[in-house]
Amino acid sequence: MEIKKVAVLGAGAMGHGIAQLAAMAGMEVNLRDISDEFVQAGIDKIKWSLNKMAEKGKISQEDAEAALKRIHKFVSLPDAVKGVDFVIEAIPEKLSLKKETFAEVDRNAPKHAILASNTSALPISEMASATTRPEKVVGMHFFNPPQLMRLVEVVRGNKTSDETVRVTVELAKKFGKEPVVVNKDVPGFIANRCTIIGSNLVHWMVYNGEYTVEEVDAAAIHKAGMPMGMFGLLDYSGIDIAYSVAKFMEEREPGFKACPLLEEKVKKGELGVKTGKGFYTYPEKKWVPLDLPFEKAEKFDPFIPVYVGVNVAAELLRNGVASKEDIDKALKLGFNLPMGYFELADSIGIDVVVQKLKEISAKYGPFYKPSPLLEEMVKKGELGQKTKKGFYTYE
């Protein structure tokens, strides 16, 4: 099946970027939002982005203009999905809203069309259950900003067909992306799941007064090479998005308790860069790199979220959710990390990771107990680079 025409639902932060990718890949795009004003705002951002690309010589002026012409504005949902081969939903992260939308799309889109959701964490299988074509419903999870970030997680719901996964993987490649397949619809999929559980623990540590936001970010930047820091990254991508993922994880993941730190920010309307204030302030509502002194980096161990993330990743691997290569790829491309968690674990030492997890779980509870896979590796002496075998082998 060749994808010639797509509909993108929602022209916000993600939707406009996804529409731009499809248009740049030569497809006709129906971009839909709930008011003409919102669709136009999305189109204006696309225009700006295409012009910037042309200015930088990444694409020609003619290609930029042609891509823009392939994008069509819609407010009526039935009209937007008429005659399309593929629908990508990027509306707000609310399950009831997504289910209603999927049901309406199902009634109006051609029978052959695949329906994808860009949800960060909601269950694909539930959205699929609102349609008469669950085998054609799939997760297509882009990262922000979609024009630049290379990762796309292609998520199987419990009824998604192999063909739907194959077509979605191919489409992501046509968009110039690097797809990874997530075989089970686990909360948070790969990249977010591996990071949110560790991040949430750090939020608790800050909430409980063990460290300050600046101490955590200075350590993340200076000692772990995270370009934006942990809280800076939250400000950049939107605290409300992370909050809804955390709340959702709390509902679906036994043992996960969302730290109130994010909720307090959301209640105050301090959502990050887009509102001008989050954990830091942004007078121009634009991202500015954090300038934190090295001295602040001393106290916090920026690998705490990594030990926890390795544990989560090990459980994904043990449960057949994805391959170790795809898990590492998702982390590197999704968060611009220099190494994946398995590569990091091999360089830190699996025995060290297990020891740290034991210390963490002694203090913060059994939720952080080391995965049986990690314990097994330690028993077998597969400790990583120092024994030439861990998750990977070394010469």
Ligand SMILES: NC(=O)c1ccc[n+]([C@@H]2O[C@H](COP(=O)([O-])OP(=O)(O)OC[C@H]3O[C@@H](n4cnc5c(N)ncnc54)[C@H](O)[C@@H]3O)[C@@H](O)[C@H]2O)c1
């Ligand atoms: N922002 C991120 O970093 C990010 C990353 C990956 C995935 N996502 C996911 O993408 C989705 C959209 O997030 P966003 O950040 O673009 O949100 P956003 O608020 O910027 O945009 C959502 C848009 O959807 C529109 N909308 C509301 N109801 C609609 C409907 N019924 N039909 C069509 N449009 C409707 C809104 O008017 C708005 O323009 C969410 O599911 C989110 O979890 C976000």
